[in-house]
Amino acid sequence: MITITTGQEADAWTLDPAVQNVTLDLVQTTGRTTLSTVPAPTTEISLGTDGPPSAIASFEATGFDADSNAVLRGFTMPYFIFGFAAAQLTLFMGRNGEMARAPGELLVPRQHPQVAILAHTYLLISGGDGTGTDPTAFDAYDMRTWSMVAGQPALPTAPESWAVTDPNLLLIDHNGALWLNIDTSVRTTVVAPSGLDFGSIVGGETLSASDDTQYIVGATRTSGEPTDQVLRVDTDGTLHLLRLSTARLGAAAAIVDGQLLVVGGSEDGAGAEVTNAGGTAFIELAFPSDARRGAAMIVPPDTKVAILAGGRDPKTDEVSGFRTLDLECSEDCSQSEIAKADFAFDRPRLFALNERQLLAVGEAPDTGETKVFTFDTGVGHALDEVPLRTPRRGASAFLLPNGQVGVLGGKALNSSAVASSLEVYFPQP
Numbered sequence: 001m002i003t004i005t006t007g008q009e010a011d012a013w014t015l016d017p018a019v020q021n022v023t024l025d026l027v028q029t030t031g032r033t034t035l036s037t038v039p040a041p042t043t044e045i046s047l048g049t050d051g052p053p054s055a056i057a058s059f060e061a062t063g064f065d066a067d068s069n070a071v072l073r074g075f076t077m078p079y080f081i082f083g084f085a086a087a088q089l090t091l092f093m094g095r096n097g098e099m100a101r102a103p104g105e106l107l108v109p110r111q112h113p114q115v116a117i118l119a120h121t122y123l124l125i126s127g128g129d130g131t132g133t134d135p136t137a138f139d140a141y142d143m144r145t146w147s148m149v150a151g152q153p154a155l156p157t158a159p160e161s162w163a164v165t166d167p168n169l170l171l172i173d174h175n176g177a178l179w180l181n182i183d184t185s186v187r188t189t190v191v192a193p194s195g196l197d198f199g200s201i202v203g204g205e206t207l208s209a210s211d212d213t214q215y216i217v218g219a220t221r222t223s224g225e226p227t228d229q230v231l232r233v234d235t236d237g238t239l240h241l242l243r244l245s246t247a248r249l250g251a252a253a254a255i256v257d258g259q260l261l262v263v264g265g266s267e268d269g270a271g272a273e274v275t276n277a278g279g280t281a282f283i284e285l286a287f288p289s290d291a292r293r294g295a296a297m298i299v300p301p302d303t304k305v306a307i308l309a310g311g312r313d314p315k316t317d318e319v320s321g322f323r324t325l326d327l328e329c330s331e332d333c334s335q336s337e338i339a340k341a342d343f344a345f346d347r348p349r350l351f352a353l354n355e356r357q358l359l360a361v362g363e364a365p366d367t368g369e370t371k372v373f374t375f376d377t378g379v380g381h382a383l384d385e386v387p388l389r390t391p392r393r394g395a396s397a398f399l400l401p402n403g404q405v406g407v408l409g410g411k412a413l414n415s416s417a418v419a420s421s422l423e424v425y426f427p428q429p
Contacts, residue, residue, distance in 0.1 A: 002045045002059060003090045004074070005146060008101035008421060009389070012072060012094060013041040017065035019072050028057045035059075040072075051084035058402070061091050062429070070429050071096055077120060077143055077402040092146045094426040099372065099407070101389045104148040105420040106409065108137045111394030112347075113409040114159075116206070118182065119166045120401045122149070123422075126159055128409060129394075141422065143401050156180060156187055160202035163214045163233045170233060172216070174199045179237070193231075193241040200227040209258045211235070213279065219248035219265055222294050226266065232279060245273055245284050250293025252308055256327065261299065263325065264311060267291035271335070272306075272325060286333045292320055296348035296362075300355065300377070304328045307377065308335070309360055310348035319344045319365075322375065341381045345371060349397045351405045353427045359386075359405050361397035368393035369413055372425065392419035400424065 002024060006012035013019045019040040025032045036045050040063055056078050063072030074093035081087075094100030110128030118124050123141040135158030140149040157178065159171040169180045170190070177190035177198055192198060201218035204227075208214050212235045218227040226247035232240040244262060246269030253262045259279065263272040271287030295311025306325040312318065322341035326333065345362025353359055358375040360383070370392050376382040388407065395410035404426070410419040 001088055002047060002061070003088075004042055004044060004061065005090060005092050005103055006072075006094065006100070007092055007103045007146070009094065012100065013063070015095060017067070017069065017071055019063035020066050022061055022063045022072075025060045025062070026051075026057050027060050028052075028055060032060070047084040047087055049083070049085045051087075052081055053083060055081045057081050059089065059091060061093055063093065073426050073429065075402045075404065077400075090145045090147075092424065094424060096426055097374075097386070097428045099386055099389050099423045099425055101421040101423050102406075103146050104141065104422070106418070106422075107139050107148060107150065107152075109133060109418040109420065110409040111411060113396050114162065114206075115396060115398045115406075115408065116162055116164045116169070117208070117401055118164050118169075123398075123400070123406075123408075124164070124169070125408065126155065126162065153185065161204055161206060161216050163206050163216060163231075165212075165214075165233065165235055165237045168237060170237075172198050172202055174202055190239070193239050195243075196229060196231065196239075196241040200225075200229040201231050204230075205253060207253055207255055207260065209255050209260075211258065213258075215242075215253075215255075215260050217251070217253045217260070217262060219244060219251040219262060220253050222250040224249070230260070230262075240280070242275065242280070242282065244282050245269055246289075250295075250311070250314075252295040252297035252311065254297045254299050254306065256299040256304075256306070261297070261306060261327070263287075263297055263306065263308065264290035264292045264295055274327075285327070286329065286331050287325065288334065290335070291315070294346065294348070295320065296350040296360070298350040298352055298358065299327070300352040300358070302355070307350065307358065309343040309350055309375075310345055310362060312346075319346075322381070338381055341375070341383065343383070351397070351399060357427075359425055359427075361405075361407065363393070367413075370395040370397075370407065370410060372397075372407065386425065389423055390419050390421055395419065 114127040126138040136154040163170040179188040203221035204218040205220040214233040216231040226249040228244040228247040230242040248265030251265030270284035271290040272285040273282040292311035322338040348362040351359040356378045391413035392410035407423045
């Protein structure tokens, strides 16, 4: 049985144009199979007892209006499926091209929380700033049921950076690191790889490759001293120290074909460098130095072009707009500014929606308000705002296990109230 929810958006079915029927599909790499079509609105759809005996697949529900236009969508994460007998899943649906508030509320108030994904299923939410935030408390959100998991014990330390190797959390602060088994609460002190200074990577962004290898990139932090240290965390928990060719501060980082790409953050050295195929060292790319700090970067799937947005020049404080970096360039390379595609926002984040559209999230410099936009990377370069259901400041954006983009945390705009909902963007088909 699939339970259908529209979360906190009670009018999702009835907004013009209203939803007339819902189709449920089983989606595999080999294609999709329609399982059922039912009248709208609905709160559940039966899967029956059949289904593939062994497959990796996800479920997608689509709501159609009277003219057969898709206006409502929902996705699950991929599952290992062994038939449908006794299956119980929840699917969250929202209006296409809009944000929607998922069921449940954060239990701990946070601004700028950090989010990790456990077992491709749970959102672990920690850190953050602002008054009233307990730095050792954390929330867990179950993406199978779209609900908060109550009663999480406090963490033994307040992580300034973290990584996950199911069922263990790697918690790092300026004093060191420890492993925490999330199932048993057993703690294990971490012995740092030779040459690693945990204080040189704390505050750095954690990036995950498709094989679940993670990198904590000290050079992405925007305060403190420049650093060349990167911690690679293998899926078995083995830790490796990698060193950039140039120490950086406020660099942008992204994963491309399983390799870690780091750009900017220094007025010296190459403007970009990438790990080798084995992930053991960095190779400088033929781009001039780039001192800008705090940019966002993404390499859309099946491309060799990095897209960057935002970032401030440390000398002039000027904020840059959208630009590209051709990763196949081998000499006399340079970043290419995208004309009339400014993005004058702090704390930018970029996410690929499809082969020609991005979702960009950032904060207005004057108010700290979190803003969400779609950005067309093709002809026209349209930058269109997508309103949040709860306007807020101090939120964080991240990729959900089902491939959607979530916005979480912060304070409600023009109010001291906590913005405790998880908002999710539903892309156009």
